[in-house]
Amino acid sequence: MSLADVRYLPETPAHDPEIEAINDEAFGPGRFVLAAYKIREGGPHERALSFVAVDGGTVVASVRMTRIAAGAGRALMLGPLAVRPAFKNLGIGRRLVAIALETAAKAGIAAIMLVGDEPYYGPLGFRRIPRGQISMPRPVDPDRLLAHEIMPGAVARLAGEVCHADQAKIGEPIAVMA
Ligand SMILES: CC(C)(COP(=O)(O)OP(=O)(O)OC[C@H]1O[C@@H](n2cnc3c(N)ncnc32)[C@H](O)[C@@H]1OP(=O)(O)O)[C@@H](O)C(=O)NCCC(=O)NCCS
Numbered sequence: 253m254s255l256a257d258v259r260y261l262p263e264t265p266a267h268d269p270e271i272e273a274i275n276d277e278a279f280g281p282g283r284f285v286l287a288a289y290k291i292r293e294g295g296p297h298e299r300a301l302s303f304v305a306v307d308g309g310t311v312v313a314s315v316r317m318t319r320i321a322a323g324a325g326r327a328l329m330l331g332p333l334a335v336r337p338a339f340k341n342l343g344i345g346r347r348l349v350a351i352a353l354e355t356a357a358k359a360g361i362a363a364i365m366l367v368g369d370e371p372y373y374g375p376l377g378f379r380r381i382p383r384g385q386i387s388m389p390r391p392v393d394p395d396r397l398l399a400h401e402i403m404p405g406a407v408a409r410l411a412g413e414v415c416h417a418d419q420a421k422i423g424e425p426i427a428v429m430a
Contacts, residue, residue, distance in 0.1 A: 255342055258312065260351050263302040270311035271304065278334035287388035288331050288367050292318050294416025301328065301359060303351050305335075305344050312339040315348040317356065320365065321420035322386050323411030327363040327399070328356055349376050353400060362406035365399040365414070373398050387413045 263271070275283065283289055297318040305313035313335040320329045330352060335345050353376075356364055366373065367388070370380060378398035385408075386397060399407045 257307055258344060259306045260347065261304055261306055263299050263304050263314070263316070267304050267311050267314070271314040274311065274314055274334045274336055275332050277336065279332065283332070285390070287390035287392045288329065290389045291320060291329060291414055291416050295319070295418030298328065301352065301355055303348050305339075305348055307339070312336045313344045313348055315352050317352055319417035320414050321417045322414045323409065325363070325406065325410035326417060327365050327406065327410060328361050329414070330364050330366040331368065346376060353377065357402050362403040363399055363401050363410065365397065365410065367392050367396050368398060370395065370398060381407065381410070386410050389413060389415070
């Protein structure tokens with residue numbers, strides 16, 4: 253395997269079984285009780301903004317993006333991000349995140365949040381969301397709530413409980429831009 257052979261593609265429904273297997277391998281069945289999964293149950297993820305890394309026709313890594321709402325704020329939630337064990341530490345995870353951030357910015361997304369490790373995501377442009385600003389539908393370590401701001405002020409507009417954007421109350425703004 254050479255890194256030069258790895259291609260990065262927008263996700264399609266044909267990738268679903270392999271992505272499911274990668275996430276099962278990375279997170280196990282316990283993933284379904286995580287706060288982020290609870291939010292993702294509220295609606296579909298955004299395929300056009302989600303990416304896979306493919307080596308010789310096999311999916312070796314995946315990052316998914318889901319539209320979320322929190323108060324007046326709108327953003328994407330990044331995750332799950334997972335890389336098959338044999339392909340870890342080659343820069344594939346970082347590259348997938350970079351592609352997802354770049355595509356989101358071009359699509360007019362205001363901010364991206366996630367639940368994850370600050371030591372990994374910090375160098376990729378994520379900062380801690382101030383404690384108490386947002387909450388999740390299930391308990392999370394507040395230090396793992398991170399955001400990458402694309403449009404100034406977008407992270408500050410995220411407030412209260414995070415839900416899938418499809419579950420946001422009618423009457424709240426749906427625009428992702430200020
Ligand atoms: C975390 C994960 C996505 C990283 O992908 P990857 O392609 O292996 O990582 P990259 O090659 O982009 O980056 C590797 C670097 O990140 C570091 N790293 C990996 N996971 C880390 C973590 N959880 N916290 C801090 N640093 C981490 C590695 O030590 C390595 O550091 P180095 O460059 O200084 O040697 C991958 O290991 C994975 O699938 N893990 C299981 C699922 C998971 O934990 N997903 C993230 C949820 S927050």
